[in-house]
Amino acid sequence: EDKVVQSPLSLVVHEGDTVTLNCSYEVTNFRSLLWYKQEKKAPTFLFMLTSSGIEKKSGRLSSILDKKELFSILNITATQTGDSAVYLCAVGGNKLVFGAGTILRVKS
């Protein structure tokens, strides 16, 4: 059974800090790893990483995929209060398997 484990479960930082969120996975047939940000309701797509795209960056957010060690990290630099959310990691192609998420709280 495919499995995704995220760590830490939650963390609290101050504005301006840099955070690293972790996602490890065990899947029988890897297709892609996706990161989502969930605030009040719907998960918002951030990045998709595949065998052909193991590094992504958008503004203060970046992510890498290590297919050998079966993990991914999501980095957020210069955090802002608007970054406060649950960050979800998922693996799969069509049937996404989600981790439990990391709750990030950024204090001003």
Added chain:
Amino acid sequence: DSGVTQTPKHLITATGQRVTLRCSPRSGDLSVYWYQQSLDQGLQFLIQYYNGEERAKGNILERFSAQQFPDLHSELNLSSLELGDSALYFCASSVHSGTSGGNEQFFGPGTRLTVL
């Protein structure tokens, strides 16, 4: 705003009842996915339709069924409702089927179902 729409936003009903949740995918997307999010189970894949046909099934109960119509909108039917069915139900859509590679899925705002 992802471009995926879901109705209704909230639904309150009683045990034993039947409800229908509706989803319209983003323009151009052929795949529709249904997910259930509860506090104890997290976000769980239920079922996928691609261009009108069922493509993949997850942990979907037999009391639940779905379909995708020719205009590509989808409905999730939940029957004989139990207290434990109370959850957020999300619809997502994507361009491709996702069966052979990576596939970005975009989520709708969800329907919060409360079973009393």
